[in-house]
Amino acid sequence: MNYREFKLERYFARYEFSVRYLLSPSDCESLSMQELLALADQECMELWHNLKLGYTESSGHPLLRDEAAAFYRELTARDMLIVNPEEGIFIAMQSLLEAGDEVIVLEPSYQSLREIPRALGCRVVSWPLTVREGRWQLDPEHLKAAFTPRTRMVIVNFPHNPTGFLPDRKAFLDLLALAEEKDVYLFSDEIYRLLEHDPSDRLPAAADCYHRAISLGGLSKSFGLPGLRLGWLATRDESARQKFVLMKDYTSICGSAPSEILGIIALRAKAQIVREKLALILENLKQARELFSRHEQMFQWLEPRGGSTAFPCLRADHAVDQFCLELVKDKNVMLLPGEVFDFPGNYFRIGLGRKNFAEGLALLEQFIQNR
Numbered sequence: 001m002n003y004r005e006f007k008l009e010r011y012f013a014r015y016e017f018s019v020r021y022l023l024s025p026s027d028c029e030s031l032s033m034q035e036l037l038a039l040a041d042q043e044c045m046e047l048w049h050n051l052k053l054g055y056t057e058s059s060g061h062p063l064l065r066d067e068a069a070a071f072y073r074e075l076t077a078r079d080m081l082i083v084n085p086e087e088g089i090f091i092a093m094q095s096l097l098e099a100g101d102e103v104i105v106l107e108p109s110y111q112s113l114r115e116i117p118r119a120l121g122c123r124v125v126s127w128p129l130t131v132r133e134g135r136w137q138l139d140p141e142h143l144k145a146a147f148t149p150r151t152r153m154v155i156v157n158f159p160h161n162p163t164g165f166l167p168d169r170k171a172f173l174d175l176l177a178l179a180e181e182k183d184v185y186l187f188s189d190e191i192y193r194l195l196e197h198d199p200s201d202r203l204p205a206a207a208d209c210y211h212r213a214i215s216l217g218g219l220s221k222s223f224g225l226p227g228l229r230l231g232w233l234a235t236r237d238e239s240a241r242q243k244f245v246l247m248k249d250y251t252s253i254c255g256s257a258p259s260e261i262l263g264i265i266a267l268r269a270k271a272q273i274v275r276e277k278l279a280l281i282l283e284n285l286k287q288a289r290e291l292f293s294r295h296e297q298m299f300q301w302l303e304p305r306g307g308s309t310a311f312p313c314l315r316a317d318h319a320v321d322q323f324c325l326e327l328v329k330d331k332n333v334m335l336l337p338g339e340v341f342d343f344p345g346n347y348f349r350i351g352l353g354r355k356n357f358a359e360g361l362a363l364l365e366q367f368i369q370n371r
């Protein structure tokens with residue numbers, strides 16, 4: 001196997017189910033079955049009670065594809081392929097890339113966005129977010145200079161994990177126009193969409209704006225339903241979609257029958273579910289901002305604009321990975337060091353979507369004060 005260890009997933013595997021306070025996850029507080037089923041309309045309740053646990057349609061339940069298509073202006077249910085989100089990344093890269101291609105990847109990135117192309121033999125060129133004037137920024141000139149005749153795909157993720165970065169609309173449309181001019185695929189990981197802290201900052205879906213864009217959507221983050229393992233690949237590029245369909249026969253063949261019905265319920269109730277998740281994020285964000293401003297000599301707080309995470313910097317002389325290790329040992333609180341993103345600097349990820357955030361944050365403050 002040519003794949004390197006998935007550092008973030010291995011770090012979580014060590015602590016996720018043993019530590020008391022997860023202060024770094026990217027998913028929002030999960031819904032219980034009871035809470036989700038309480039949101040079901042009559043049609044969904046009937047689907048749920050009469051569900052037979054057979055194989056399902058490979059492209060996804062038609063009603064689920066209808067609900068996913070509602071995220072797009074220009075796309076219909078035909079343009080949706082239901083996948084498990086991580087599987088969607090794998091399918092898209094495996095279908096569209098080959099050894100010798102070049103891809104330009106926004107960094108830091110969720111590891112599979114750069115690791116799968118690398119393992120396929122592609123040359124991976126970084127388009128880094130950098131801190132300027134106290135906030136995360138992207139340099140479009142860096143992107144322009146990164147293109148070569150071998151560039152086949154640009155890979156982005158907005159709202160961004162881990163920084164919470166969100167470009168403004170013009171910068172995003174310029175990016176799409178550049179991808180079109182260069183005639184490359186744009187893989188747009190939009191799994192944190194709907195979690196823009198100011199909803200007027202929401203970007204259009206890439207697949208609506210450019211015919212060779214692939215949008216990845218899903219229920220793991222904004223909906224707090226990662227246990228459903230549900231997402232979708234959306235594109236107007238029929239040839240790419242056909243390749244995805246063929247590849248899925250070698251990954252999962254089809255989705256899980258119960259998850260599909262639960263997914264339809266969630267998507268029909270998206271306004272309520274997402275409103276609650278966003279309210280929790282904004283409340284937690286306020287507390288985080290206050291804590292980090294009380295300890296400015298130790299941290300540089302870098303305000304996120306969307307999503308459920310932030311990626312501040314530890315200013316102290318010692319390494320952030322050591323800081324995170326001591327914190328988890330001493331207070332049973334888990335933060336995620338930037339090293340798991342292979343990103344240089346003393347950054348760490350904080351997750352803003354959980355209900356017990358304030359308790360974990362209070363322990364972090366005690367830890368800081370006792371140092």
Ligand SMILES: Cc1ncc(COP(=O)(O)O)c(C=O)c1O
Pocket residue numbers: 026084085086087110157161189191218220226229
């Ligand atoms: C940017 C991004 N894309 C995709 C995924 C994969 O989602 P899932 O874990 O639900 O497969 C994640 C998960 O953290 C993510 O942060």
